[in-house]
Amino acid sequence: MKKRSCDVLIVGGGLSGLYTALLVDDRLKVVVVVKNTVSQTNSHLAQGGIASEMSTDADLLSSHFEDTMIAGSRLNDEQAVRVLIDEAKENIEQLMRFGVTFDLDRAGLMHTTKEGGHSHARVLHSGGDATGKEMMAPLWKEAEKRKNIDIVEDTMVYGIVVENGEAVGARTLRKNGETIHFQAGHVVLATGGIGALYKKTTNAAAATGCGIALAQNAGARIRDMAFVQFHPSAFYNGESDSRSFLLSEALRGEGAVLRNIEGALFAKRYHEDGELAPRDVVAQAIYREMYDTWADYVYLDTSPLGAEYAKKRFPTIAAHLNRNGYTLGKDWIPITPVEHFLIGGVQTNLSGESTLPYLYAVGECASTGVHGANRLASNSLLECVVFARRIAQTINKKPGRTLEPQKPGRLLQSARFDYAPIRRKIRQLMEEHAGIVRQKPGLLEAQKGLRDILNNLRKHENHHRNYYETLHMTIAALAVIEDALEKETSVGCHFRLI
C-alpha cells in the first residue's frame, strides 16, 4: 500500500472535475483521479450544447431563469438557479480563454439553437453535435500544461477517509491492483451519473453512481435520487445491451417531429409546446404512445430538416445513423426513451460543499438544486462549470489544514470476480421498477432485491475494483428506490402510478 498527499483531490475527470482543477490556485497541488481513461466520461458524449445567454439583457436572463423553473416544476432552489443563470456568460468566456470554441453563424456570431423547454434559441454548441468532445480536448491540453495538476488514470476511489467529522482523503485502487491512500486538504466528488444501473442508458460505462455511494458511506447527505431523467429520443437498438446512442433534442429544436408507429403525430396532444415541451413531458408521452400501440418505439421523423442541412449541422448523428441504414434529414428513425441524467445526488450548498466538511460535489453527482424535478435541456454542462468555479473559489479562499498522518485502513483479501450476474440483476430491477412509470409494489420488490444483494456483498467483502463498483451501484440503486418510495406524489420526471 502506497501513501500520497495533495491539497486537492478531485475524483473524476469529466467537465466538472477538470474545470475545477483548472481554476484552483496553481500554488495548490491538485490530483485528478479517473476510474478508466480520461475520455470515458459523459462529458465527452454531450451532443446538443450548453445553455447560456451571452447577453446581459435582463429579460433574456429572466427568461432562462423562468424556463429552468418551469422545466423543474418549480421545485428548483431559486437561489441556485439565479447563480446558474447569472454566472453562465462569465464561465462561457472562461471556457473560451481555455481554448474552447463554439460554432458560429454566417455573420460570425455564436450560433444558438433551441431545445425542449427553452422559450427561444440560447444553446451554444461546438463541432455541430459534438459539444462535449470539442470542449474537453482543449481543457485536457490546458491541464497537461499545468505543473500543479497531476492526472492519474485507471484509479478508482473506493472510500472517503473521515476523521473527526471531516473528509481528509480517499482510498484508491489502481487497475494493476496497487492500493494508494491519498491524504488531501479538500476532496471533490465529480463522479458523474448512474446510467450503469439501468439496462438502457445513453451514459458512459463509468457512470456507476460511485460518488453517491462514497458520499453516503462517508456520512454526507444525499437527496432527490428519485429524480432520474429519461431522454425521450435514444436510437432504438432492440434488445442490445450496448450503450444507447442519443439523438439530440436539438433535432426536434430544428424541426424533427414525433410519430407513433401508426404514423400519427402525437406530441401536441400532451403539451401545447409539442415536441419542444420539457423532457419529462415528452418522455412520458412517448411511453404512453408505445403502451397504447403495443410497440417498443416511436419514430423521430427527421424529414423536415432535409438531408443536406442535417448532415452538416449534426455530423456525428448523421454518421451513426448512416452506419445503421438510416439517412438523417430524410428518414423516420425508431427511438425510445432511456435513462439519461441523474438530477438528485450529493446535497451541496451554493459553494459546492456537501454536508461533510471538506467534501465537495460537482456536476452530475451533485444536487445543487438547480434542476428541481426535471432538468432543462443543456443546463447540465452549464451546472458543471458554474459550480466547479464556485468550488475552486471556495478552496482558494480557505486556509490550509494540518492533517494528522492517516492510520492504515484494514486491507481485505482480493479475489478476481466480475460480479456480472449481480450487475445484471441490479439493472433488471431498476429498468423494471424505477423507470419512467413507478408503482409501489414494484418499488418494494426492488428494495427487497437490492437489500438482499447489499447484505450479501457486505458479508463477502473483496478488495477488488469490480467488488467496490458493484457495491456502489447497489447503494446508489437503493437510494433511487427508497426516495421513489418516499415520494408518493408524481412530479417532474418521477411518475408514480400507484
Ligand SMILES: Cc1cc2nc3c(=O)[nH]c(=O)nc-3n(C[C@H](O)[C@H](O)[C@H](O)COP(=O)(O)OP(=O)(O)OC[C@H]3O[C@@H](n4cnc5c(N)ncnc54)[C@H](O)[C@@H]3O)c2cc1C
Ligand atoms: C449522450 C449524452 C449526451 C449529453 N448531451 C448533453 C448536452 O448536449 N448538454 C448538456 O448540458 N448535457 C448533456 N449531457 C449531460 C452531461 O454531459 C453530463 O451531465 C455531464 O457531462 C457530467 O459531467 P461530470 O463531470 O459530472 O461527469 P462525467 O463527465 O461523467 O465524468 C465522471 C468522471 O468520474 C470518474 N469516476 C467515476 N467514479 C469514480 C471513482 N470511483 N473513482 C475515480 N473516478 C471515478 C469517471 O472516470 C469520469 O472521469 C449528455 C449526456 C450524455 C450521456
